[in-house]
Amino acid sequence: MRHTFRFWIKRCSFYLGGDQPPVSWTERFRACGGALIGLLLVLSFAKFLGELSGIDEWLIASLGASALLVFALPSSPMAQPWAVIAGNTLSALVGISVTIVIQNPMLAMPIAASLAILGMFTLRCLHPPAAAVALIAVLGNVIHYRYAFFPVMIDSILLVIAGAIYSNVTGRSYPNRLQ
Numbered sequence: 001m002r003h004t005f006r007f008w009i010k011r012c013s014f015y016l017g018g019d020q021p022p023v024s025w026t027e028r029f030r031a032c033g034g035a036l037i038g039l040l041l042v043l044s045f046a047k048f049l050g051e052l053s054g055i056d057e058w059l060i061a062s063l064g065a066s067a068l069l070v071f072a073l074p075s076s077p078m079a080q081p082w083a084v085i086a087g088n089t090l091s092a093l094v095g096i097s098v099t100i101v102i103q104n105p106m107l108a109m110p111i112a113a114s115l116a117i118l119g120m121f122t123l124r125c126l127h128p129p130a131a132a133v134a135l136i137a138v139l140g141n142v143i144h145y146r147y148a149f150f151p152v153m154i155d156s157i158l159l160v161i162a163g164a165i166y167s168n169v170t171g172r173s174y175p176n177r178l179q
Contacts, residue, residue, distance in 0.1 A: 030170050034071035038162035039063065046155050058151045060088070061136055063159060065129035070163035074174035078127050081160045081175050083120075087127030088156045091116035092148035095137025108138045 043059060050058030066088065069079035077083065098112040116134035120126045133152060136142075160175075167174035 030172075031072035034163070034166040034170070035064075035067040038071060038159060038166055039067050041162050042155055042158040045158055046151055049150070049154065053150070055146075055150060057147060058155075060092075060133060060152050060155050062088070062129040062132040063155055065132065066127070066156065066159055067163075069127070069129070070159055070174070071166065074163065074167050074172055075176060077176075079163075079174075081164075083125045083127040084160050085153060085156045086123055086125035087120050087130035088133050089148055089153040090119045090123060090125065091130040091133040092137055092142075092152040093145065094119055095134035096142050096145055096148060098134070099138050099141060100143050105138055105141075109135055112138050 042063065046058040050056065066084055069076055070084065073079050078087075094116040095112045098108050098115065102108040102111060112134040113131045116131050117126075120130060137147065164174050
């Protein structure tokens with residue numbers, strides 16, 4: 001049986017993102033604009049708080065991934081406030097603890113990430129970018145628990161607030177409401 005070129009393109013497109021649902025350009029710009037505005041506000045406010053308190057660390061690298069969930073997929077269970085705030089904070093605490101106990105980063109990284117995932121399952125706050133927070137703590141050799149609260153928890157709270165304001169102003173519901 002002979003298949004056409006179009007048949008093979010359609011068949012293989014699944015592996016090239018063909019399983020992604022179509023998204024209107026309006027929604028794409030809404031999500032990207034929200035991430036831009038939200039991250040600018042969060043980073044500005046966090047930097048201001050860091051300068052007030054004399055703390056140099058005021059940003060977590062995984063915030064961009066959290067912003068994708070909050071602004072582009074606001075109805076996802078993994079983008080809800082509890083998941084973002086508790087998932088990131090718990091993972092930072094786990095990463096710091098593992099860094100203190102296990103000196104070898106090659107061993108500490110997978111242990112920190114896996115324990116953070118277990119903790120998020122236990123507390124029902126699964127947030128994929130949070131697993132990276134545990135790795136960031138290990139890679140940065142963070143040994144002060146303050147890091148879990150500022151910048152990690154504060155940045156997460158600010159992102160959720162920015163997401164709630166922006167989504168509701170632009171006609172989207174965030175966070176999800178109980179029915």
